[in-house]
Amino acid sequence: xxxxxxxxxxxxxxxxxxxxxxxxxxxxxxxxxxxxxxxxxxxxxxxxxxxxxxxxxxxxxxxxxxxxxxxxxxxxxxxxxxxxxxxxxxxxxxxxxxxxxxxxxxxxxxxxxxxxxxxxxxxxxxxxxxxxxxxxxxxxxxxxxxxxxxxxxxxxxxxxxxxxxxxxxxxxxxxxxxxxxxxxxxxxxxxxxxxxxxxxxxxxxxxxxxxxxxxxxxxxxxxxxxxxxxxxxxxxxxxxxxxxxxxxxxxxxxxxxxxxxxxxxxxxxxxxxxxxxxxxxxxxxxxxxxxxxxxxxxxxxxxxxxxxxxxxxxxxxxxxxxxxxxxxxxxxxxxxxxxxxxxxxxxxxxxxxxxxxxxxxxxxxxxxxxxxxxxxxxxxxxxxxxxxxxxxxxxxxxxxxxxxxxxxxxxxxxxxxxxxxxxxxxxxxxxxxxxxxxxxxxxxxxxxxxxxxxxxxxxxxxxxxxxxxxxxxxxxxxxxxxxxxxxxxxxxxxxxxxxxxxxxxxxxxxxxx
Amino acid sequence: xxxxxxxxxxxxxxxxxxxxxxxxxxxxxxxxxxxxxxxxxxxxxxxxxxxxxxxxxxxxxxxxxxxxxxxxxxxxxxxxxxxxxxxxxxxxxxxxxxxxxxxxxxxxxxxxxxxxxxxxxxxxxxxxxxxxxxxxxxxxxxxxxxxxxxxxxxxxxxxxxxxxxxxxxxxxxxxxxxxxxxxxxxxxxxxxxxxxxxxxxxxxxxxxxxxxxxxxxxxxxxxxxxxxxxxxxxxxxxx
Ligand code: SF4
Numbered sequence: 001x002x003x004x005x006x007x008x009x010x011x012x013x014x015x016x017x018x019x020x021x022x023x024x025x026x027x028x029x030x031x032x033x034x035x036x037x038x039x040x041x042x043x044x045x046x047x048x049x050x051x052x053x054x055x056x057x058x059x060x061x062x063x064x065x066x067x068x069x070x071x072x073x074x075x076x077x078x079x080x081x082x083x084x085x086x087x088x089x090x091x092x093x094x095x096x097x098x099x100x101x102x103x104x105x106x107x108x109x110x111x112x113x114x115x116x117x118x119x120x121x122x123x124x125x126x127x128x129x130x131x132x133x134x135x136x137x138x139x140x141x142x143x144x145x146x147x148x149x150x151x152x153x154x155x156x157x158x159x160x161x162x163x164x165x166x167x168x169x170x171x172x173x174x175x176x177x178x179x180x181x182x183x184x185x186x187x188x189x190x191x192x193x194x195x196x197x198x199x200x201x202x203x204x205x206x207x208x209x210x211x212x213x214x215x216x217x218x219x220x221x222x223x224x225x226x227x228x229x230x231x232x233x234x235x236x237x238x239x240x241x242x243x244x245x246x247x248x249x250x251x252x253x254x255x256x257x258x259x260x261x262x263x264x265x266x267x268x269x270x271x272x273x274x275x276x277x278x279x280x281x282x283x284x285x286x287x288x289x290x291x292x293x294x295x296x297x298x299x300x301x302x303x304x305x306x307x308x309x310x311x312x313x314x315x316x317x318x319x320x321x322x323x324x325x326x327x328x329x330x331x332x333x334x335x336x337x338x339x340x341x342x343x344x345x346x347x348x349x350x351x352x353x354x355x356x357x358x359x360x361x362x363x364x365x366x367x368x369x370x371x372x373x374x375x376x377x378x379x380x381x382x383x384x385x386x387x388x389x390x391x392x393x394x395x396x397x398x399x400x401x402x403x404x405x406x407x408x409x410x411x412x413x414x415x416x417x418x419x420x421x422x423x424x425x426x427x428x429x430x431x432x433x434x435x436x437x438x439x440x441x442x443x444x445x446x447x448x449x450x451x452x453x454x455x456x457x458x459x460x461x462x463x464x465x466x467x468x469x470x471x472x473x474x475x476x477x478x479x480x481x482x483x484x485x486x487x488x489x490x491x492x493x494x495x496x497x498x499x500x501x502x503x504x505x506x507x508x509x510x511x512x513x
Numbered sequence: 514x515x516x517x518x519x520x521x522x523x524x525x526x527x528x529x530x531x532x533x534x535x536x537x538x539x540x541x542x543x544x545x546x547x548x549x550x551x552x553x554x555x556x557x558x559x560x561x562x563x564x565x566x567x568x569x570x571x572x573x574x575x576x577x578x579x580x581x582x583x584x585x586x587x588x589x590x591x592x593x594x595x596x597x598x599x600x601x602x603x604x605x606x607x608x609x610x611x612x613x614x615x616x617x618x619x620x621x622x623x624x625x626x627x628x629x630x631x632x633x634x635x636x637x638x639x640x641x642x643x644x645x646x647x648x649x650x651x652x653x654x655x656x657x658x659x660x661x662x663x664x665x666x667x668x669x670x671x672x673x674x675x676x677x678x679x680x681x682x683x684x685x686x687x688x689x690x691x692x693x694x695x696x697x698x699x700x701x702x703x704x705x706x707x708x709x710x711x712x713x714x715x716x717x718x719x720x721x722x723x724x725x726x727x728x729x730x731x732x733x734x735x736x737x738x739x740x741x742x743x744x745x746x747x748x749x750x751x752x
Contacts, residue, residue, distance in 0.1 A: 028735045042570040049568035054535050062532055065524045078719065084516040136741055137732035155732050163733055179733035183741055190742060195647050211717060221684045221728040221743020227720070228680035229647050239520065246710060250702035251565045253723070254667065264570065264586075265667040267729050268684075268743070270722040277719045281622065281641040281679030287719075293520050301527035307535045374535040 004333050005356035012327040012360070021157065021328060028156050029319050035262025036316075042264065043254075053255055054374035057310035060209075060242045064300065067209035067242045068291070074212020078274030080287045088118035088294050095120060095201070095234055096127045098288055102232050104129060104198035108190075110216070110223035111135035112203025113151055113313060114236045114292055117335040117348075120201070132193045134222035136186050143170045149329040151336060152260050152315035157328060190222070200230035200284065204237040205312065206252060210245040212273060214289065217256060219267035227272055233284035235272070238292050240300075240309040246271075252312065259372040260314035299347040305380050308343050310373040317367035317377055323360055332357065339367035343380045351388050358384035421451050565703045572666045572700045579665040579698050580751070586668025587749065590726030591739060594668075597752040603692060604633045606750065607657075611636065614688070620645075620653035622678025626692040631657045641678040647685070656686035656744075660693055662708055663749065666701040669725040670749060671709065675718035683724065689744040693751045 001009075015021055040046045060067055072082045085091035099107060107129050109115065121142070124131045133142040137154035141147065143166055148154030155163070160177040167174035173185050194200075202223050204214035214235050216223045227233050243252060249269070257263040276283030300306055318324045318338030329337040334345045334357070342357035358381040367377040389397075407413055431437045432448070439448055572582050580596050587594035597603060610616070611634050620639040621631035631638050639649055650656075658677040660670050670691050677683045683691075699705055709721065728743030739745050 024734075031735050043568060044571055045568045049565075052564065052568065058532070058534060062528060064528065065521050068521070068524070078717070084520050086516055086519055090516065134742065135732070136730045140732065153732065153735070156735070158733075160733050160736075179736045180738045182733055183730055183738040187740065187742060191651065195651060213717070213721070219729050219731075220741035222741070224684040224722065225681070225742055228684065239524075247565075247703065247706045250706045251568070254569060254702065261731075263725075265669060265723065265725045267725055267727075268722055269725070270720060272720055273717050274719045277674070280674045280719060281644065281682070282647075283674060283680045283719055291520070293523070297520065297523035297527055300524060301530075303530040303532045306527075306532040310535065376535050 002353045002356070004353060007333055008327075008331060008356055008360070011331040011333075015328045015331055016326045022326070024157060024159065025325055025328070028153070029325065032262050032319060036258060036319075037262075039258040039262055039264050043258070049251060049255060050372055050374050053251055053372055054307075054310065056243060056248050056251070057312075057373050058307070060244055061240060061300070061306060061309045064239065064242060067244055068239060070209040071207050071212055071242060072291075074210070075214075075273060075289060077212065078277065080212075080274050080289055083288060083290045084293075085290055086293045088292075091118050091236065091290055091292050091294070092120060092123040094288075094290055095236070096123055096129075098232065098234060099124065099129055099199050100127070102198060102286075104232070106193065106197045107131045107199045107201060108134050108193045108197035108226050108230060109138075109201040110203070110218065110226040111138050111154070112201070112236055113335060114203050114238050115201065116148065117294065118236075118292070120236070132190065132197075134190050134193065134220075134226055135218070136183060136220060136222075139186055139190065140166065143167075147330055147335075150315060150318060151313055151338075152318075157330070194225045194229045197226075197230045199232045199234060200226035201234045201236065202226055204235050204241055205256065206243050206249060207237055207241045208244075208246050208249070208271070209242055211271075213246070213271040214241075214273075215249060215253075216270050216272070217253065217266045217268070218270075219261075219263075221268055224268050224270060227270070227284070228282060231284055232286045232288070233272075233275070234288045234290065236290045236292060238294075238296060240296055240311075255372045256312055256314050259316040259370065295348045299344065302347065304383065305343070305347070307373075307375050308340070308347070308377075308380060310375055311340050311344075312373060313340075314372060316370045316372065320366040320370050322362055322364060322366070327360075339377045339381070340375070343375075343377055343384070346384055346388075351384065352392060355384065355388035358382075358388070418451065418455060422453070425451055566701055569701055569703070570666055574700065576695055576698065579700055582665040583663060583668055583698060583749075586665070587726075590668050590747075592668060592726050593746070593748040595748075595750050597750055600630075600752055602752060603630050603750050607634060607690065610655075610688075610690075610748070614654065616654040618653045619655055619657060620650055620678075620682055620686055621657040622659075622682060624659040624676075624678075626659045626694070627657050627678075630692060641682050647681065650681060650685050653686045655688040655690055656682045656684075657690045657692065658683050660691050660697065661712065662705050663691075663693055663698045663751065664700075664702060664705045664723070665698060667723075667725055669705075669723045670747075671705055672722050672724060673713070673718040674720040675713075680720045683722070684728075684743040687740065687744055688746045688748070689724075689727075691747070691749045693749065695751060698751065 043049055076082055083094045085094055107124060109131055121131050133139045140155040140163055149157040160179055163182055164174045164177040167182060167185055171189060175181055202216055205217045206215040214237060253269050254265055257266045275285055275287035299309055317340050321338050324338040332341055334341045336344060345357055346354045361381045363378050363382060365378045371377060433443050437443050442448055573579060584594050616636060619631055619634055619636045621627045622641045639645060639653055660672045661676045662671040672683050674680050683689050699708060727739045727745055727747040728741050730738050730741035
């Protein structure tokens, strides 16, 4: 097993049994589900909206070169400097370089998953800058020195008590564990940072080709402040964030908020098209946009899974995923957890090393059903499994499947093993759930279903014989009412109202014989 | 420049194989494009924006219905929304707020709607155009701005760096007051984007923001708290 797989299994085992974690996630997501359904119901046609959103993203991604060039030309025309980064390393160098050139000391950052992806904070701190996360959730996980738990709700796994303790330890200020009081503590601390920071860094939810703008969605106003006060603004954006026209946002903004957070629209949806323009009151003197590839073109080259680039990072697929809900976000050990993470991480970091993620799925399809841009997530998970095994077959698995094929194709062998199984299970109770149990892998955490005393085939044969031999006895007698003593008169009258039922049922019986 | 060419080159190389449309996996052959959907036909016919309205939440027509929708959205969002008969109503309402909340300093920008109202409060006013000291703005109790549009469907206020005194005025002071005329209230998001494009097509401001309710967070146990970083209170006055 690869190192990430070992890590995943160990962490998953712990968290799946952690009742505190489970109740926290259930409560948080329970509230989300209610609001999400309420907002979805307000749409005149949510399914129509999904299809339209999927079509727009399909158009954008499949003409990505054209739209990117248009985006760059338009945003540069307003005085923005655009940088292209093929790798995470290049993106880090570009951003560290800009901060150095501006002789920056303090940097304030709003939430950006792309920045997590390239480990930007670490690089900036190594280079001697002080970086402060301004989104409350990110601020909390930054104080804890850990990765965000969820791409939309980074501190979802913490209780107010834990956050109070954290603030007390790190900020020396936490009068109570009331969420409002704690939020105000963070507000006070961070206000200083916006005013003092030399550089503001943001991510982007969309990049509009038609007008050359980036769009940032948030609820707190922290990104607004990050983009308003520091002299230099840097936006790190994945090349797949493109939408063709400005008006497309009329669809994407409410869909992102509905699917992602159960809101009709998030608190602030802001477009930035350049640095401070002549005649404007404020805003950064310089605006840098860093376009990040980092393996996105490799995913683009996979025509079958290209639609994974349609993702608008709403987090809806995480929220409904039974795996995510049981093992939690940090267990994945990836930037993007949940179904979308399991689909794209193998592309971003290598299939063989990360194939355990697509295998850790019940393939229930809940993710594909909620995805606002209709990515066929569970299809891709299955395809990853196929590709991973085709490239690197596992000998015992092949052997096991060959054995299984032989077993189910050889009637006498099948009957024999069933008979043995029926005898064997009488003694199963003695070892069940212990390491002596041959089915330990299964029974250590679940009940094993018992083999029925009679097979379906045997039952069917007997039943058929019953109908032919005894006419109206067997199953029918139960429904007949008049023939059996313990049936009430209500049934009798019901039966008499639908006499045509009877012949049909006995017909069925004869078919079976 | 070389990175740019490298990335665009990889994109073009990748796009030589046509993609499978979502929803049509795993049907081979991969190169056959799926039948066009109503949405993609609309797009091809160049009427994409009009199409969106029929999927989004329904909104009424006429000022009264739109105002009722905006009021309903405001209630959910905890925006204070008032429809006034006369401009003088704004002075009275803001005067009452000034006394109740003990405002000391006001921030605003010069606009036909805001200038007189801000001055009527009888407090020192920080005007943002032409630049200002952020520390001073941070000390103001309220920011009074005009806006471009109000969107009934979502209860949003559309502001830009051109219409609302810059980027920070509408988000740094703890209370944001928006002044608008009746004709600025529009039905839905597609309409808002259409008006936005009409107004600024020649020259877009560097920031365009849909503000939907006061600043909020749910990052601690998903419990709603207002005023995370931006304004704790949003007041919208229309006349
Ligand atoms: S894959 Fe779909 S549901 Fe999941 S985060 Fe992306 S857009 Fe949302």
